[in-house]
Amino acid sequence: MDPQQLRTDQFSSYQDVKYSIIFSADLINHLIPIRNIIIINNNNNNNNNNNNNNQHHVNCDDEEEQINKQDVKRSEKILSSIEVNKDNQQNHNHHHNHNHQNDSSSSKKKSNQTNLEKYYHQQQLNSDRSGPPEIRPEEITFEELIGTGSFGKVYKGRCRQKSVAVKLLHKQNYDAATLAAFRKEVHLMSKIYHPNICLFMGACTIPGKCVIVTELVPKGNLETLLHDEKIQLPLYLRMRMARDAALGINWLHESNPVFVHRDVKSSNLLVDENMQVKICDFGLSALKQKHKMLKDQSSAKGTPLYMAPEVMMFKEFNESSDVYSFGIVLWEILTRKEPFSHHRELEKFREAVCVKHERPPIPHDCLDLLRKLIERCWDKDPARRPSFKEIISCLDHIIVDAAISDLRGREFWKKCFLTEQEVPWESFIDALCEWSKVPTRNQCEKTSTEYLNIKCLKAILADSPKSEGTGVDNVVNIEKFGKILEFFGPMCASGEGPSLMEIVREILAQKWFHGYLETVDAASRLNGQPVGSFLVRFSSTNSGCFTISQVVNESGLIKHQRVARLGNKLNYQGINYSTLIEIVQKNGGGNNGDVRLDASLGVPNYKFMSLFCPSTPGADTY
Ligand SMILES: Nc1ncnc2c1ncn2[C@@H]1O[C@H](COP(=O)(O)OP(=O)(O)OP(=O)(O)O)[C@@H](O)[C@H]1O
Numbered sequence: 001m002d003p004q005q006l007r008t009d010q011f012s013s014y015q016d017v018k019y020s021i022i023f024s025a026d027l028i029n030h031l032i033p034i035r036n037i038i039i040i041n042n043n044n045n046n047n048n049n050n051n052n053n054n055q056h057h058v059n060c061d062d063e064e065e066q067i068n069k070q071d072v073k074r075s076e077k078i079l080s081s082i083e084v085n086k087d088n089q090q091n092h093n094h095h096h097n098h099n100h101q102n103d104s105s106s107s108k109k110k111s112n113q114t115n116l117e118k119y120y121h122q123q124q125l126n127s128d129r130s131g132p133p134e135i136r137p138e139e140i141t142f143e144e145l146i147g148t149g150s151f152g153k154v155y156k157g158r159c160r161q162k163s164v165a166v167k168l169l170h171k172q173n174y175d176a177a178t179l180a181a182f183r184k185e186v187h188l189m190s191k192i193y194h195p196n197i198c199l200f201m202g203a204c205t206i207p208g209k210c211v212i213v214t215e216l217v218p219k220g221n222l223e224t225l226l227h228d229e230k231i232q233l234p235l236y237l238r239m240r241m242a243r244d245a246a247l248g249i250n251w252l253h254e255s256n257p258v259f260v261h262r263d264v265k266s267s268n269l270l271v272d273e274n275m276q277v278k279i280c281d282f283g284l285s286a287l288k289q290k291h292k293m294l295k296d297q298s299s300a301k302g303t304p305l306y307m308a309p310e311v312m313m314f315k316e317f318n319e320s321s322d323v324y325s326f327g328i329v330l331w332e333i334l335t336r337k338e339p340f341s342h343h344r345e346l347e348k349f350r351e352a353v354c355v356k357h358e359r360p361p362i363p364h365d366c367l368d369l370l371r372k373l374i375e376r377c378w379d380k381d382p383a384r385r386p387s388f389k390e391i392i393s394c395l396d397h398i399i400v401d402a403a404i405s406d407l408r409g410r411e412f413w414k415k416c417f418l419t420e421q422e423v424p425w426e427s428f429i430d431a432l433c434e435w436s437k438v439p440t441r442n443q444c445e446k447t448s449t450e451y452l453n454i455k456c457l458k459a460i461l462a463d464s465p466k467s468e469g470t471g472v473d474n475v476v477n478i479e480k481f482g483k484i485l486e487f488f489g490p491m492c493a494s495g496e497g498p499s500l501m502e503i504v505r506e507i508l509a510q511k512w513f514h515g516y517l518e519t520v521d522a523a524s525r526l527n528g529q530p531v532g533s534f535l536v537r538f539s540s541t542n543s544g545c546f547t548i549s550q551v552v553n554e555s556g557l558i559k560h561q562r563v564a565r566l567g568n569k570l571n572y573q574g575i576n577y578s579t580l581i582e583i584v585q586k587n588g589g590g591n592n593g594d595v596r597l598d599a600s601l602g603v604p605n606y607k608f609m610s611l612f613c614p615s616t617p618g619a620d621t622y
Pocket of ligand 1: 281
């Protein structure tokens with residue numbers, strides 16, 4: 001085929017740089033997304049490598065070959081016995097006349113049946129030793145199509161009464177080498193177990209019926225989620241997802257032998273019902289010994305958009321090429337945009353990335369640590385890129401920065417709970433009291449103001465744990481802590497000003513303060529109240545802001561007015577105030593017919609009032 005045609009007809013869109021490819025050295029300007037090209041090259045590579053034993057690097061496929069040799073040999077024997085038998089049968093049939101066709105096809109069926117039984121039996125034995133669990137084709141039912149890649153189609157399906165994902169390879173008329181490669185992928189997958197790696201459940205390795213069965217990860221791939229503007233994904237959550245992915249890849253890199261994934265990209269990161277990320281697609285993965293380098297002899301594997309320059313240029317590489325790809329993914333997670341979307345042609349793209357070192361632009365308002373991490377990950381020098389161990393520890397800090405904007409709040413959380421996103425209330429409050437240098441729960445009298453301060457903070461900050469049976473009654477979530485600080489901050493260290501607990505107690509003591517309350521609930525609490533009645537609540541749409549809901553006329557019309565946050569100030573009707581209490585004080589008292597914020601018309605919040613006076617009537621009402 002004319003290589004020019006390859007480029008112009010099929011490979012001239014942005015999509016070309018988005019999908020996994022294997023492209024050969026002589027056709028470097030052209031994308032060849034055909035999986036069996038690797039296989040052909042693999043055979044060549046083996047020969048090349050055999051003739052060239054003094055190299056420092058290892059040809060990817062030879063390295064894996066050695067590591068997997070024994071297992072592959074075992075299954076190859078069985079498969080070839082089936083294939084030889086099938087061929088014999090075909091030749092046999094060919095020479096028979098029509099009259100004998102029924103007989104021969106039934107004996108063929110029988111013989112194949114026996115061979116399949118042998119095959120399953122042997123696979124069973126293999127899996128008892130360490131091999132992949134073999135799944136019979138008739139055990140799988142296909143439901144809807146959930147994804148398409150360059151290698152196969154992925155269906156939602158059922159296997160042994162369980163919902164699963166079934167990857168069906170595009171090309172089923174495999175030759176022996178292709179089959180060996182498929183079995184290698186299955187074999188690799190069967191060796192990895194980690195919560196952030198898509199669970200491999202089994203495979204059918206019968207020629208013509210090759211499928212991979214994995215757990216079904218319900219929210220699909222991260223790329224689709226990121227680029228769907230309708231889906232809310234706060235930075236904090238996105239950074240947690242990045243950390244999940246990093247944990248999965250780190251597991252591969254710290255395995256012995258080392259797994260290099262080789263196709264790290266957002267469409268290979270799957271998202272489960274708890275927004276936990278799992279890495280999938282080991283179709284291009286390579287195994288290597290620690291400290292050794294890999295080199296593609298005549299075919300580069302991966303997805304160009306995410307491919308490290310050294311891989312694109314057929315240089316030696318190692319696991320740090322996954323780090324480069326992760327840098328691009330991090331950028332995508334940060335911006336929710338397509339990386340390099342202005343590029344159309346592979347050759348120009350390759351030159352831009354490898355020669356001119358072009359990288360996607362990082363937004364100005366990016367968190368400092370995150371900017372530095374992304375820049376280090378996609379460094380042109382692989383040796384300067386961080387390991388995934390380092391990436392995870394950077395992400396621990398970035399997650400805190402993304403959840404908590406208050407500087408002292410960040411400092412506190414990092415010092416006490418760096419790697420945690422949810423902590424038991426008791427651990428939290430003891431740590432906070434120590435950090436603020438105020439008496440802890442056990443150090444103060446139950447009737448003291450200090451104890452009341454703690455009770456107030458608990459009322460506004462602690463939640464029931466999401467999962468049951470943990471033995472913990474209340475927890476503090478980092479994101480909620482960050483939000484509370486946006487409402488009540490800035491947080492002060494000892495000697496700098498009042499503690500967070502004191503500030504919260506002062507506000508909760510105001511009967512008109514209702515905290516978290518939706519607009520409809522505010523309306524129902526004000527329903528039937530006299531003109532001027534009001535309550536103050538957290539704004540449900542703008543973090544750090546408040547809403548004053550008030551009855552403004554005799555017919556019961558309710559107005560909701562925003563108290564905006566401008567730095568440390570609160571802005572109400574164009575005037576800046578220091579606290580909510582000041583707003584109510586300065587806008588109270590009736591005059592010239594306006595509806596004012598008369599504190600006596602504040603609608604009481606019995607829940608908070610009961611903290612101050614345990615016998616408050618109606619404390620259980622809300
Ligand atoms: N276990 C799973 N659960 C849910 N969806 C899945 C699962 N596995 C794959 N998918 C969906 O199918 C898509 C393609 O899967 P996969 O990447 O394994 O195929 P591929 O042919 O190897 O693709 P590529 O060309 O990207 O290498 C994924 O992006 C995802 O949307």
